Amino acid sequence: SQQGEEDPQALSIQxxxxxxxxxxxKTSINNLQWYRQNSGxxxxxxxxxxxxxxxxxxxxxxxxxxxxxxxxxxLITASxxxxxxxxxxxxxxxxxxxxxxxxxxxxxxA
Amino acid sequence: xxxxxxxxxYKITEKSQAVAFWCDPISGHATLYWYxxxxxxGPELLVQFQDESVVDDSQLPKDxxxxxxxxxxxxxxxxxxxxxxDSAMYxxxxxxxxxxxxxxxxxxxxxxTVT
Numbered sequence: 459s460q461q462g463e464e465d466p467q468a469l470s471i472q473x474x475x476x477x478x479x480x481x482x483x484k485t486s487i488n489n490l491q492w493y494r495q496n497s498g499x500x501x502x503x504x505x506x507x508x509x510x511x512x513x514x515x516x517x518x519x520x521x522x523x524x525x526x527x528x529x530x531x532x533l534i535t536a537s538x539x540x541x542x543x544x545x546x547x548x549x550x551x552x553x554x555x556x557x558x559x560x561x562x563x564x565x566x567x568a
Numbered sequence: 569x570x571x572x573x574x575x576x577x578y579k580i581t582e583k584s585q586a587v588a589f590w591c592d593p594i595s596g597h598a599t600l601y602w603y604x605x606x607x608x609x610g611p612e613l614l615v616q617f618q619d620e621s622v623v624d625d626s627q628l629p630k631d632x633x634x635x636x637x638x639x640x641x642x643x644x645x646x647x648x649x650x651x652x653x654d655s656a657m658y659x660x661x662x663x664x665x666x667x668x669x670x671x672x673x674x675x676x677x678x679x680x681t682v683t
Contacts, residue, residue, distance in 0.1 A: 464610075489670060500572070500659055500674030501611070546610050550670050555624065558603075558610035 464547060464559040472567050477534040479562040481547030482527075490523055491548045492532050495561070501546065504532075539568040570594045572675035574660050580681045586648035589678045593642070593662030601672065602635055602645050603659040611659055617643065618665075650682045 465480045483490070489508045493501040507514045507523045507530070514521045520533040534541055547559045573592040581587045593600050598619050603611035614633065616624040619640040628635065632651070637643040647654055657679050661672040 491670065491672075493672075493674075498657075498677075498679070500676050501661075501672075502674070503671045506671060548672075556601075556613070556670070556672070558612070560608075560610045 464545075464562045466562060467560070468563045468565070470565045470567065471537055473537060473539055475537055477537050477541070477564055477566070479532045479545050479564070481530045481532070481549075481559050483530075483547070483549040483557070483559075484528065485549070485551050485557075487525070487549045487551055489550045490521075490530050491550065491556075492519075492521060492530075493546045493548060493558075495544045495546065497543075504545075534564075537564075537566045539566050542566045570673075572660055572662055572673050574658075574675035574678055576678055577676060578679050578681075580683065581650050583652055583682050584649040586646065587650050587680065588647075589645045589658050589660075589680075591643045591645070591660030591675060593660070594664075594673055597662035597664050597673070598640070599663045599665050600637055600643050601661040601663075602643070603661065605657040605659055605677070607656070614645070647680075650680075652682050655680055655682045 463482045489506050491506045492504045495501045505516045505521050507521045518535045523530045542565050544561045544563050546561045548556050550556045575590050600617040602614045604614050605611045614628045615635045617637045620637050635645045657677045659677045661674045663672045
């Protein structure tokens, strides 16, 4: 499989808590993206971080990238029940190739 | 807001039958992707088009799968014959890879069940 690895596979938290998901990849990248997928639906793009960036924010989302460790993390602050979904990282390598991780399933309890 | 269209949304077919999926990307998007997503896993790229040309089909099982994008707009993915292991969600996505934009826009997917 070419997929990257995400950790944890599943995460259950209370509304208002923060959720952190981690992603590791295997090759050099141009950028890394995070997507969200509600059950049975297509993926929705959340945020993109370039290989020369270390941290990026968008609303309640914070993404970090450590290219030396080939890893990234997604932090969702003050989670809401509506954040319940699967979250995938996608590593964009050279040659137009994008490789998705296996995903973290987040469940936020109201 | 422009969206990627896919049809059908659901398809049930018997093994050994042929099945086809259709995708209409966002207007102006030169790059089109077909992914297969098995339940509980991430999307796996089957084929990627740049306009009407295939740029990556290394993971496409070419003995039974085919894909085309004849005019560089909409695309069809075909499976013939279908096997039980083909049961999955088939996702289409498009992107405008001009400049530094790599965001992919996904359609709602086609859920295939092979019986």
